[in-house]
Amino acid sequence: GTGAILVITPMDNYDDSKTLTASKLIENGSPVMGNPDAKITILEWGDYQCTFCKKFFSETEGSIITNYVETGKVKILFKDFIVVPGNDSVNAANAAHCANDQGLFWEYHDILYSNWTGENNGWASSENLLKFAQEINLDVDQWSECMINGDNSQIILSSNENARSLELTGTPAFFVIGPDGKTTRLFG
Numbered sequence: 152g153t154g155a156i157l158v159i160t161p162m163d164n165y166d167d168s169k170t171l172t173a174s175k176l177i178e179n180g181s182p183v184m185g186n187p188d189a190k191i192t193i194l195e196w197g198d199y200q201c202t203f204c205k206k207f208f209s210e211t212e213g214s215i216i217t218n219y220v221e222t223g224k225v226k227i228l229f230k231d232f233i234v235v236p237g238n239d240s241v242n243a244a245n246a247a248h249c250a251n252d253q254g255l256f257w258e259y260h261d262i263l264y265s266n267w268t269g270e271n272n273g274w275a276s277s278e279n280l281l282k283f284a285q286e287i288n289l290d291v292d293q294w295s296e297c298m299i300n301g302d303n304s305q306i307i308l309s310s311n312e313n314a315r316s317l318e319l320t321g322t323p324a325f326f327v328i329g330p331d332g333k334t335t336r337l338f339g
Contacts, residue, residue, distance in 0.1 A: 176326055176334070177228055179310040181247070181256050184216070185226035190330040193225055196232040196314050199243035199263045200270045201322045208264040229260060231307045232314040234322050239275035241307060246280045248303035249294050250287070258287045 176194055193215070197204040219225035231244040243263055250259035262283045268274040284294045297303070314324070325337040 176313075176328065179230065179306050179313060181229040181260070182251060183226045183228055184257050185220035186223040187226060189220075189223055189226040191219075191225045192326075192328040193227045194230060194326040194328065195227065196230050196310075196319055196322055196324040196326075198232060198234045198240050198322045199247070199260075200235040200240045200267070200275060202270060203321075204323045205264055205267040207323050208261075208267075230313065231310040232319060232322050232324070233307070233311055235270050237271050239271065239273075242277060242280060242298075243275045244307045245298060245301065245303050246284065246294075248306055249297035250284065250289055252297055252302075253289050253293065255287055255289060259283065259289075262287055 177192065180194065195204075195207070197207075215225070215227070220227060233240045233244065247256055247259045247263065250256055263275070266274060266279070266283065273279075280298075281291065281295070284291055321338070327335045327337065329335075
């Protein structure tokens with residue numbers, strides 16, 4: 152996270168040879184939160200340990216969900232962009248995708264940010280990730296097997312490659328895809 156003031160950069164100066172299409176943007180992401188037919192998509196790139204991702208989760212996301220997602224106007228997707236060094240961010244991302252195998256991605260995403268206490272201070276340790284899985288009533292054996300096998304490593308890797316090809320430099324970063332497919336980038 153950079154904590155930068157929100158800057159809206161039009162996509163006009165973006166190199167389209169990198170084929171920035173809505174479908175390409177949403178590849179390797181989370182399941183959709185909200186009405187799959189909503190005309191507007193908000194795509195968040197985040198790292199579960201990132202300070203400003205936590206800030207967005209705590210201060211802004213709730214009102215977006217209440218006003219736009221629950222009213223059917225907007226759908227949200229989350230994509231991994233690991234920016235905090237060490238294994239905890241990767242493990243947390245994997246844990247959320249393993250929860251997705253049981254249909255509980257967003258519940259796991261929320262419990263991660265709800266238990267955030269900083270960057271690289273151990274809150275996202277393997278022990279805690281397991282505790283979170285138990286708290287949202289995942290089948291822990293199935294979840295643990297997914298974690299051990301690293302079933303979602305490719306999704307996380309591909310999502311990070313997508314972020315780098317889009318020249319993202321930090322988290323959170325947002326893309327808002329309108330009904331016409333026109334995409335606006337929001338940073339900070």
